[in-house]
Amino acid sequence: MAMxxxxxxxxxxxxTYGDNLYRFxxxxxxxxxxxxxxxxxxxxxxxxxxxxxKGESTRKTWLIGILKHKIIDHIRxxxxxxxxxxxxxxxxxxxxFNANQSWRDANHAWLDSPDKLFQDGEFRDALEQCLxxxxxxxxxxxxxxxxxxxxxxxxxxxxxxxxxxxxxLMHRARLSLRKCLEKHGFGAKS
Amino acid sequence: MNHFCxxxxxxxxxxxxxxxxxSDRIKLRxxxxxxxSCRHYHHSTQLLQATIHKICNDELRxxxxxxxxxxxxxxxxxNEQQNQNK
Numbered sequence: 001m002a003m004x005x006x007x008x009x010x011x012x013x014x015x016t017y018g019d020n021l022y023r024f025x026x027x028x029x030x031x032x033x034x035x036x037x038x039x040x041x042x043x044x045x046x047x048x049x050x051x052x053x054k055g056e057s058t059r060k061t062w063l064i065g066i067l068k069h070k071i072i073d074h075i076r077x078x079x080x081x082x083x084x085x086x087x088x089x090x091x092x093x094x095x096x097f098n099a100n101q102s103w104r105d106a107n108h109a110w111l112d113s114p115d116k117l118f119q120d121g122e123f124r125d126a127l128e129q130c131l132x133x134x135x136x137x138x139x140x141x142x143x144x145x146x147x148x149x150x151x152x153x154x155x156x157x158x159x160x161x162x163x164x165x166x167x168x169l170m171h172r173a174r175l176s177l178r179k180c181l182e183k184h185g186f187g188a189k190s
Numbered sequence: 191m192n193h194f195c196x197x198x199x200x201x202x203x204x205x206x207x208x209x210x211x212x213s214d215r216i217k218l219r220x221x222x223x224x225x226x227s228c229r230h231y232h233h234s235t236q237l238l239q240a241t242i243h244k245i246c247n248d249e250l251r252x253x254x255x256x257x258x259x260x261x262x263x264x265x266x267x268x269n270e271q272q273n274q275n276k
Contacts, residue, residue: 010267013258022255027246040253041264047267048274102193107230114240124245143206146242152207171203174235187234 010047017063018043024064028148029138030131038074042067048150072158072176075140084161088168094173107178110187123186130180134173141166142173194221195228202232206239 021042025035046053053062098104117123131139141159144150144181145166152163161169181187194217201218204210210218222229 011264014264017259018255023250023253027249036259043263090275097196100192101196103195103227107227109230110234110237114244117241118244147246167204167207171200174203178234
């Protein structure tokens with residue numbers, strides 16, 4: 001009888017919270033396979049530790065908390081062997097400017113609206129491709145900030161960077177993405 | 191003579207992160223009045239941010255964990271339960 005009830009609970013857990021957890025992970029990781037893996041690991045960890053859940057928060061908050069830690073661990077593991085100093089010193093956006101700090105190529109007006117770009121499947125595909133071309137830390141930070149809407153302090157903690165580093169990397173990410181999206185044919189005047 | 195464009199691009203980005211200081215706000219505003227390239231860059235960063243926010247809101251509403259994966263997770267948890275009971 002107890003076994004049946006517990007089995008029922010895990011099914012209810014996954015059916016009730018699975019989509020929410022997946023959306024939380026997918027937004028932050030931009031990879032559906034990794035997001036699914038994170039969700040599975042979260043449910044497994046939570047199921048093993050279910051007796052430790054004392055109800056101080058809602059079950060959803062508890063599950064999200066476990067997932068958040070798994071995502072942070074994943075992010076840190078990805079950059080473990082890549083020195084921050086090296087990444088900061090190598091600025092891939094410097095060729096966008098002349099030595100006198102003016103733009104190397106003139107920028108054209110982007111005439112589209114957010115609604116139009118949002119509805120354009122090719123734009124969304126190009127955006128994901130351009131994100132993948134960013135240096136890893138830039139991508140992690142940009143996604144957490146712009147996609148997940150996380151605050152600067154939380155991102156600095158997750159990615160182990162200072163707020164100065166964060167703003168430098170956000171700046172570079174924006175420069176790179178604009179350039180990349182224009183290469184895909186978006187934004188620039190014909 | 192050094193131009194302000196590189197700094198202006200940084201201020202355009204920072205303006206999306208936090209309120210600029212009064213002096214930075216003035217410097218950026220004055221430069222944008224005079225520099226078309228920077229004006230277009232400034233606008234495109236705002237446009238990109240607004241578009242990404244729309245994409246995220248859509249993902250938060252519509253994306254679902256595949257049903258097959260849900261079954262696999264349930265099965266994995268039940269197997270874990272059986273291992274614990276051994």
